[in-house]
Amino acid sequence: MTSARRMLIDANTTPFYHVINRCVRRAFLCGEDKLTGRSYEHRRGWIVDKIKALSAIFCIDICAYAVMSNHYHLVLKIDVEKAKSLTQKDIISRWCQITKGHAIATKYMNGDALIEGERMLLDALIAEWHERLSSISWFMRCLNEEIARKANREDECKGAFWEGRFKSQALLDEQALLACMMYVDLNPIRAGIADSLQSSDFTSIQERMNSLNTHSIAPKLAKITVDNTLSIPHKSLAKFEGATHIHQQTGIPFHFADYLELIDWTGRAIRHDKKGFIDNLRPKLLNELGIASDAWLLSAKEFRRQYSGVSGRWDAMCAFKHKQGGKWCRGKSHSQALHPEQINGLTLR
Template sequence: MTSARRMLIDANTTPFYHVINRCVRRAFLCGEDKLTGRSYKHRRGWIVDKIKALSAIFCIDICAYAVMSNHYHLVLKIDVEKAKSLTQRDIISRWCQITKGHAIATKYMNGDALIDGERMLLDALIAEWQERLSSISWFMRCLNEDIARKANREDECKGAFWEGRFKSQALLDEQALLACMMYVDLNPIRAGIADSLQSSDFTSIQERLNALSPNSITPLIIKTPVDNSQPTLHKSLAKFDGATHLHRQTGIPFHFADYLELIDWTGRAIRHDKKGFIDNQRPKLLNELGIASDAWLSSAKDFRRQYSGISGRWDAMCAFKLQQGGKWCRGKSSSEALHPNQPLG
């Protein structure tokens, strides 16, 4: 039975989530329809622009994204502390950018005096809106409704545009986050529609690489920068802060140079026509985390299918599932391969 979204997403357990949504129509979401010859590639830009616009409104950062021909992937981070720090005016201003708001909120923003009943109503509205501004469900609702309306207008039709509600995976620890981001960033290469990270259009890794100095990139896959300097990116993209714990940082808990080294190595390994994959030159992150090469490459290819709605240490996965009211989750062998030092369950 399908679980309620509030049970699948718990920012207190983990702020990181992988979400996926797929187009329901036979026509492509963003690619080229082979039956009609019509191209929908421009819609990929719609999605990227919209997720960035929404990230600036919501307290949700984008760790990774990939917009494919008939579906898209996002790795999102809920910034609960930022949501808690918003003032009443901040909350109203942000929420009114995506909805009409409320007459009482408009009255308050204009500086008009409120009676007791109006103040009580405003406080209730602000509490509700503050919670929604850190909600992935509301983020996805605003994203999908906007894209569906634009596509329906362009197609001159009505009806469902998306296959159903979005699917989500909770990423409970560093290994799960790293594997999922790699899976998302390498989507076009794995699908055979791009031959390098630089040519992987509408992906976060392409955006990060384009922001680097041209001298630090080669035509093959990438050349890892010699330091951990951050490229200048859109503010919606989460930064790599190099922290060592998932819950004790403001961005992605790895060094940027280490991530680039790993994605370069992984990209070469999953492409049979690329030379340079030498197992004894394993990336620093794999050595630090103790992950075997075969297990890592398997996760880079099949992360989405290895798990259901949870990824992490097996004991943490079971605890999260029990918290949801369930008794079984998928991915024990994959979890144990990515977490070689975890207790046996």
């Protein structure tokens, strides 16, 4: 039985989530239809532009993305602190960029006096809109509806464009977040449609690397700073904040230099024909986290299939599933491989 989305996404447990959506009816999100020869590459830009526009409105940051031919991946972070800081006028202003809002809200924004009944209605509306502005479900709804309408108009057809509800995975700790971001950023290389990070079009890693070139930052990994997001029309990608705890920062809890070193090493390992892969030259992050090379590479290839709706320490995964009312979850052996300090759910250090 399908679980309610409010049970699958809980910002108090973790702010990070991996979401996936796929097209239906042999539809093309992007890419080229070999049967008709028609190109849909321009639709990739629709996705990227829309997620950036929505991220600027919602209290939701984009950590990673990859837009493929018939599906896309996002790693999103709910910005709880940003949501708490919004004023009533901020909430109304943001929500009215998505919908027409409400006449009472317009009256309030214009400075007109409200009677008691209008004030009560406004308070209820603001509370509802405030909750929605930090909701991944509403973020995805706004994204998917617009893309579906544009694609159907272009294809001159009607009906469902998406396969169904988007799929989500809760990322409970740093290892899960790192493995998932790596899995998403390496999607084109793993699928064989790109042979390098630079040629992995419409991915967050390509955007971040282009940002480095744009700002003329020295290419040496040790010289890369954490402030390296790309200047874009809507909103930058989430920043790498350094080695902090997943619940104690506003961005991604790694240094970008370390992440870039790891993804380059992982990409070369996935493609054994890629020159420069040295098996015993392990990246800094793998050594710090104590993750075996084989376990890491398997995760980079199979992360989506290793788990169901949650990834992290095994005991935390079980607690998350129990909170949902579930009786089991998948991925115990893979979880323990990414968290070598635990055996049978017990912490060794």
